[in-house]
Amino acid sequence: MRLDPMAESKISVEQVRHVARLARLELSPADETALRANLSEILEYIDHLNRLDTSAVAPTAQVGESGAPMREDVVANRPEPDAMLANAPARAGRLFKVPRIIE
Amino acid sequence: MSADAYEAIIGLEVHTHLMTRSKLFCGCSASFGAGPNENVCPVCMGMPGVLPVLNRHAVELAIRAGLATHCEIAPRSVFDRKSYFYPDLPKGYQISQYELPLCKGGYIELPAHSDGAEPRRIRLTRIHMEEDAGKNIHESDASLVDFNRSGVPLVEIVSEPDLRSAGEAGAYLRELRSILRYIEATDGKMEEGGLRCDVNVSVRKKGAAEFGVKTEIKNLNSFRFVEKAIEHEVSRQIELLEAGGRVAQETHLWDPVREQTRPMRSKEFANDYRYFPEPDLPPLSVTPDLIEAIKTAMPELPADQRARFVRELGLTAYEAGVLTQDREVAAYFETMLAAGLKNHRTAANWVMTEVLRVVNDTGQPLADAAPLAIESGELLKLVETGAISLNAAKTAFAAMCKSGQGAETTVTALGLAQVSDEGAIVAACDRVIAAEAAKVAEYRAGRDKLFGFFVGLVMKAMGGKANPKVVNEILKRRLAA
Amino acid sequence: MNSELNRMTIAEARDGLARRDFSALELTRACLDQIKLVDPKINAFITVCAREALEQAAAADRQIAAGDASALSGIPLAIKDIYATRGVRTTCASKMLENFVPPFDATVIGKLRAAGAVFIGKANMDEFAMGSSTENSAFGATRNPHNMERVPGGSSGGSAAAVAADECLGALGTDTGGSIRLPAAFCGVAGIKPTYSRVSRYGVIAYASSLDQVGPFAKTVRDAAILLGALAGHDPHDSTCSARPVPDYEAALNGDLRGMRIGVPKEYFVAGIDPEVERAVRDALATYERLGARTVEISLPHTEFATAAYYIVATAEASANLSRYDGIRYGLRVTADNTGELYNRTRAAGFGAEVKRRIMLGTFVLSAGYYDAYYLKGQKVRTLIRRDFERAFEQCDVIATPVAPTTAFKIGEKMADPLQMYLSDIFTISVNLAGLPGLSLPCGFDREGLPIGLQLIGAPFAEETILRAGDAFERAGVVKRRAAIL
């Protein structure tokens, strides 16, 4: 996409940092710069959607058949704690172990 | 200005487990008390590629909860993803309902807390379905995570800010729990996280139209804590305002040890949950037929039962309110009446005093603490026929609680039956009259007050087992002679 | 002869196995030999499952000998490393899942096992299916078997390359915005993205849940039909999976195109399209006219908005789908002294640049204050694109377009410009937004010998129609399948 280098960035460094915090991604200063440029360019491109008047259009979230199927309330799984814990990066017995949680 | 110049504005968000066998979106057991990470599978562990499939019974229970609280059931509701990171949240989002919940509107009527009081109607904003998270066990240097609760079905019941005091919030919670238990949506066991509450509190000057800034107190898991936390928070806010300060919109956690709230160390972005429709679940369609079927199968609700107790059994609103706080208690009462009791209020008071006392004293469920309801009924029947006194019934009841034996057996074994045999009572009366000639003369001269004195002597002579009614009649006759 | 077994189509191998011309073990060995020979050059596989494959082949031989062969008994397939395979590491081409061994099978993996298929290995891909070139893999890029300097397309590039290089007879891919059709076109093989909900997604590592769909690669359209028949159908573990009965796709390939109306959307032949691509597609349309079909010009007016809408919807869903990679229960963990730092560092170290870019974009479009302007807008444009197709299918039975504006581009060419990379999917993305079936099949080669793909789009659940059209074109024999030069 052609990008006017003089054009104002669509997203500030602070916004990039805020979004990275929400997404739980540690970014280096170089990452921040690169992402700011990438996201600005992409958001600029996305902006051409604003040429469409969608005020009277209903959103589409899904394209499958409607109506959630439901399962009967039966217990179908047998306990397999060891299989379920086999990929754990750290465990204490049959519990997953994590460092201190900050609320 | 004093605290009286303010009023509290309180809204509650109650989370309660639905009583299903399996989890909301997978076939794992939803039962409580399994070993760590035993009731887990790839779905409720949020493994890559897994998908949710809705539990029909959970939906039906949520609809029941909506119908029982006069909500409108949405023909189409939508599940959303609520995103945040926490070690007990396996997918990094909770499947919940946001824009289009299953149940909307509705209300709960608080029963009269004393006779003659007006009932209060508390409006509900919504009831929506969502999944529970796992459990973090905090240790000194690390935390441990158990996902057994992950994916257990919950409903969140959100009230309008219609509550005005800690006491009213407590009454609302008791009534809500009662309703949920009547319809068998939940067992409401606080200690197992069966009912958890977030509280929104603000204060304003009485008469003010605007709401004040509210704080949220999270994750209160007992009714007592809810009331304490509200009391604490209301006075904290009033003190703050009185000192010229401002209430900050923040989230607090209740510290049950110090019995006070403290602000969460939350980040400014903590509340950006980025809700969007869950693409893995099509919208939930509820047909009028399904609603009708659920309505038809709905048990009597506490409010209806309360009204019936007043209308048909002659109880006061207060008595009916106490009895219907718990489905088992009300059922106990009704079973007692089935013994053929005529005096419904005596039976009601029996339940409210004797029966509820043993439940409170023992801390056990009604079924374990008290004798069978039909035996309690038989016992009161003996009082009604005059076979035993009310006091004797209380003695018998205490014994029955321990022994589990029937009313008749217990009364006989303890020798509590009243003597109604006229011959024995006439003989005792005559002995008393003969022995107390001076007092008899005084009585006959007009000192009516002495009658009680003679009754006491006769009863004493009969070892307390004479039927007082019969004693009265015979004594009156003999003294008049 | 054994050295040629791996070059067979599935239909040929099925017949050969039934006649006992060769064994499943021989067929599997031929594929494994080819992998040994060519995979060091093209890097189509992340994990080669030689031992398991030979065991499965031996079991298939026993089945065949006992006279109870299943639909795919003994057929060696490559499986995109996005499918959970019980006991076999499943990486999604990410460092995040480098050592993840699922304790369960994806539904379609279970179906293929039951059908007797042999899993030769886990195919390379763009990390978490995010890309159009298979360069975004933590396990190195895959190369196009027709030209080692070129990309195979993505994200299912390893699967397409493995089929094109005769390392297997067929393969599984996934298609979220063209991830089957584009690599099929670039590698000169057939690939079909079925109607959304036609095939179960359970156990398929999610990129964008409302767009992701499972589908096969094969050397011929007939083979693709055979594989689709084994994959499609109801799954009680996927709430979005259709319960409609599955037709016999192979039986639908009757070569009869009389009366078929082929719509040609004018918006797909615009400036920027490689003239050689346009010529090949126009030639294919002429062939269709000769075969008895009729072409009609149609319009899909919102086409130019599809890419923008796609990058909103797909990244929004992806940002949530990828939140589960937090270093707590499985996958990479970079230790820290509190969980907050653990998340930040684990996710920074585990995800590649493109994945981070999309998580960031998706998080942004859902965040407070931007939801309506971006996410909701994208969903509304999705409605418009869907309606375009509904109207178009009132005038035609099949829509024919190029798969991509160009043939396979050079490795590295678009890596520095994410947006340019995104635009390679402009002709495939609308189909995902609308949930339609789309078939990609070779319709020619450019001057450099790079394959050109034709896309046939059907109405919902019209897989039979597009497969019949694709098969008829193939049978006309105007394009010969070219062996990859390796």
Ligand SMILES: [Mg+2]
């Ligand atoms: Mg909630």
Ligand SMILES: [Zn+2]
């Ligand atoms: Zn589970």
